[in-house]
Amino acid sequence: MISELNGLIDEVGVRLAEDLDVPALARRLGTTEYHLRRMFSSLVGMPLSEYVRRRRMTVAAADVLADVPLLDVAVRYGYGSTEALNRAFRAVHGISPAELRQHGGPLRSQPQLRLRLTIEGRSTMDSRITDHPPFRLVGHAVQVPLIHQGVNPHIQAHIASLPLAEHERLKQLSDSEPAGLLQVSADVDPDFTEGSTLTYLHGVAIDRATAVPDDLDVIDVPAGSWVVFRSSGPYPEALQETYAASAADWFPSNPWRLREGPSIVAVIDRAEDFRTATTELWMPIERQA
Incomplete structure (x- = not known):
């Protein structure tokens, strides 16, 4: 890469x-x-x-x-x-x-870049690759700006606006991996430009054959391969570091590339105040030609 x-x-x-x-x-x-x-x-x-x-x-x-x-x-x-x-x-x-x-100035010059891969070997990324049949992501979607670091207040407000009973209803619908309540980012700008608009869906994964309630938004996901990264630590910093490490460490070292599709975060475990969490980051991939 x-x-x-x-x-x-x-x-x-x-x-x-x-x-x-x-x-x-x-x-x-x-x-x-x-x-x-x-x-x-x-x-x-x-x-x-x-x-x-x-x-x-x-x-x-x-x-x-x-x-x-x-x-x-x-x-x-x-x-x-x-x-x-x-x-x-x-x-x-x-x-x-x-x-x-x-x-005569001042000027802010942009030198021509040259990228080099530095292998430090200080840590091993906890990852697995899985092939997944077609499925659906269903829940409540909203358009929000992309924020690279820290908590996204627009997503926070969207989740807070949902009644507690709605979270429980969504959990009951979940019948496919990734399991449980999910944080889904779709329609992301390929340049990953901060401030650009993306679709955020708070919901669950279900089988294609499962009936979808009329009041829920739906993202159809085709069959394909996924890389799943597990991380633990301060939230959302540890998760954001995993995003960065996937580009800096994992993709340059493995024969896979990103394909278009949503990225999905499953919260496996978390502190009561959500300051720390264990998450799984699902990213759609395909083998390099």
Whole structure:
């Protein structure tokens, strides 16, 4: 996976002035656009689109300082007007091209990345791979913003709005793995951009043949393979660290890649105040070609 991501970074470097055809590049690298974008965002800490913008504006700054006409700079880096260039330039550098010419800076440069796999061997990830027949996720869904660290207050509010009796009703419906009440994230931005909207479902897994009450939302999940990571510790920090470690450690070391589909968290055990918990993180995967 590291070599594929470095191939993507190299392609960005030689095609800064062009629209990057990520699907075609992913096929050439023997992977998928979805997996490539998710791994890039997880390892680098920013979406691919943001890295491309930062690199473009880093290189564009040299043209601005060289007194290249701003409309020429805008067109060179894929912007249709000097106003669009100004917005992108200010978002990266904090100043406009005109202010750069007047004051010479400051600039916030984005170096070209180079990823390396460092194997430290300090810990072993508790994981298993399972093949699962088609099933359904049913419960109460809501649109929420993606938050990378800490508790998501929008999800907290959604869960708190459900009566206690509703949690019990959902538990009674559960008849498939993952067992028990589940935290489901679906329709997630492939770039994993913080603040982007996702579908959060508080519910359970049921067999395709099980009748679904009319008042519940449904996510149909096709048959496929899943990697299941178990973690214990402070909640949600330990779970979020597991997400990060899957990209940094597990996927680069195993012949699997993410496929599109929901990620599922099953809470196996937790403290009464939910400050600590044991969870299972289910992620849909497919074998690398």
